[in-house]
Amino acid sequence: MSTASAIMPQSNGTNGHSKHNGTCDEMGVDTRYPDGTVRLRNPNIELMDQDILYHLALGSGSHDLVEMFGDVKFVCMGGTPKRMEQFAYTVMAEIGHKLPCGTTLQDISQFSYRYSMYKVGPVLCISHGMGIPSVGILLHEVIKLMYHAKVRDPVFFRIGTCGGVGYEGGTVIISEDTVDGALRNVLELTVLGKSVQRPAKLDRRLARELKALSDPEDPYDTVMGKTMCTYDFYEGQGRLDGAFCDFTETDKMEYLESIHKFGVVNIEMESLAFAALTHHAGIKAAVVCVTLLDRLKGDQVLAPKEVLDEWQQRPTKLVCRYMKRYLQIKGRLSLDGHGSVAVKSPRRFKLVQQESETYD
Ligand code: R2B
Numbered sequence: 001m002s003t004a005s006a007i008m009p010q011s012n013g014t015n016g017h018s019k020h021n022g023t024c025d026e027m028g029v030d031t032r033y034p035d036g037t038v039r040l041r042n043p044n045i046e047l048m049d050q051d052i053l054y055h056l057a058l059g060s061g062s063h064d065l066v067e068m069f070g071d072v073k074f075v076c077m078g079g080t081p082k083r084m085e086q087f088a089y090t091v092m093a094e095i096g097h098k099l100p101c102g103t104t105l106q107d108i109s110q111f112s113y114r115y116s117m118y119k120v121g122p123v124l125c126i127s128h129g130m131g132i133p134s135v136g137i138l139l140h141e142v143i144k145l146m147y148h149a150k151v152r153d154p155v156f157f158r159i160g161t162c163g164g165v166g167y168e169g170g171t172v173i174i175s176e177d178t179v180d181g182a183l184r185n186v187l188e189l190t191v192l193g194k195s196v197q198r199p200a201k202l203d204r205r206l207a208r209e210l211k212a213l214s215d216p217e218d219p220y221d222t223v224m225g226k227t228m229c230t231y232d233f234y235e236g237q238g239r240l241d242g243a244f245c246d247f248t249e250t251d252k253m254e255y256l257e258s259i260h261k262f263g264v265v266n267i268e269m270e271s272l273a274f275a276a277l278t279h280h281a282g283i284k285a286a287v288v289c290v291t292l293l294d295r296l297k298g299d300q301v302l303a304p305k306e307v308l309d310e311w312q313q314r315p316t317k318l319v320c321r322y323m324k325r326y327l328q329i330k331g332r333l334s335l336d337g338h339g340s341v342a343v344k345s346p347r348r349f350k351l352v353q354q355e356s357e358t359y360d
């Protein structure tokens, strides 16, 4: 099986970045320029006249991406557009970011009709939809956005929901590792008809730093462990309540007990791609989820909506604690200046909006 590192060429592209070697990954591939800006592992991009980030309704020819996003430090992703809008408002309150009087947060990707994106000073909040394909497409474009915008050493978070394995609803889980349904620590892709495996690695140190920020006074547990990521919510997660089920309750319990023994503490649907693609790009990343139920006790999500809403605030709080502390240390709390739409070429700008508006 060939690894992607073997098939992906190194970028010599400069895009105005310094040419000297920066940070290398374990395969010896540069993923950074010396100033910390993201180096793409794709030589094609810099040869293109413009790069349209189709699903974000942004483009390198149409938008001044450095002006709009150059100050980003954290990229936070979560499933739904609404949750990420709420997340953005929470971040705003936490980091003391003020909007000019009479203005509100704007969905920067509203014309994509796919993902939503809000920017709160140095924090970018983006919805990633459900499942590996959706988060994978988004990550390609967000990683390119980091490159075009010359963002330095960005840190990515996924905040989300999951099923606990041995943990009751409302427990916060920080992923130390992520595995697929067969307990493999790789994302498997088919590229040009061939199977490619990418190591799905998260930043262990970042995970530990997040864990250290959990408050003993929190009225819930915050734990660290292995996360299983599946391609399906029902059969893929061993549920008995899908439209189809070809296994027995005994089979299901044997499987869940065996993954629990292996160290799996929760199951969700994006972490594998999130870990693999950020790792391939040399970007520090962490996944923090809240459990909606204990899968050893059932399959259906039964908690009332108000309870689920409160539970979903919990990963947000932890990630906000981390970002706030970082920005405090760096003296970057309450940054203004960037964030509104900066048009570079009105003609191309219109084109990008039209292209992203087409439905399939
Ligand atoms: C958690 O919840 C969603 C499925 O309900 C999925 O996006 C995930 O990872």
Ligand code: URA
Pocket (backbone or CB within 6 Å): 161, 162, 163, 164, 233, 237, 267, 268, 269, 292
């Ligand atoms: N999300 C999942 O993917 N699984 C669950 O059980 C709950 C939320």
